[in-house]
Amino acid sequence: MRTRTVATLAVVLTALLLAPAAPAAAHNSLQAATPAQDARLTAAPTTVTLRFAQRLNPEFTTIVLSDADRRKVPTGAPTVDGTAGRVTIDGPLPNGAYTVAYRVVSADGHPVQGSYRFTVADPTAPTPPAEAGTAGTPVGADAASPASAAGNGDTGPPVALIAGGLVAALAVAGTALLLLRRRRAA
Template identity: 60%
Template sequence: MRRLLVAVAAVLAVLAPGTPAWAHVQLVSADPAKGATLTAAPKAVTLEFSQRLNADFTTIVVSDAARQRVAATPATVDDNRGTVTFTAALGNGTYTVAYRVVSADGHTVQGSYPFTLADPGLPAAVVAVRTAAAEETGGDSIGLFIGVGAGGLFLAAVAASLYFHGRRRAGNRTSP
């Protein structure tokens, strides 16, 4: 009977659901909210998380549609809230809030979300557009440079291998 109880306890221990793991910090709320369309420019972005934040490792960045950072103060942390305050006026357009935070338990979480400013009193947003000429002379050429360099190194390695392999064969033929 005792063996049966031990067997039943073992089966129940294996089949019982595990205890939940400590959850990582999560974004609970945001102002402006994810996907919001605002008719007045916000003065700041405030993010509230599910756990206390480590102020030394909290980053909040807002960028415009051209992926340029918007002028703002460094993030300030108050318990589980992080805030950046804009130091310049925002124009109409779509903005992205990106965050990287470390909770008090040491877990890092990052994410981003958009919001749109459509203030009828502001002029339309000016979006920087890259032209084909700018792309030919711009930063995208670094990938081409790396690719050509890697291809050249590969061809040099193949040529060296063929050269030394050929010399070895020629040396073997002349041996008595």
């Protein structure tokens, strides 16, 4: 009986710990976006509009657009209309991958932030100078560009792979040495 009570308590406590904090439900959240998340646009957008669950505070609304190289794309300051925040993009967007990052506050004052990506692939657009350059010049870092455009922008994984390979190689070498020593000792 006792152990069962303890077990039940443990389960309840674990559930309480694992359950998302109750106030999270009351937090603001992104409901819709234009351009949409993961959209592949055949025409460059001139604005980014984010619609949230709760009214936005213009003083605490940040919307930042950045390109595949994580350079900030010039935009106007965010304008807020009820639950929607919008920025106007200064210049025409060249083809490529973009990230929209936002930070807003919830009704309870807690900040909420997030980001998503979209891609501009206008078939009539001229090739961006950056891409034209990478096609001709053999620069080592360029190998990472297509990966960062397609998935996450981290250049970490290749480094981690190399490090992992080195560790594995060292482990193999160490084991071999140990085996050799043991054989000699025997």
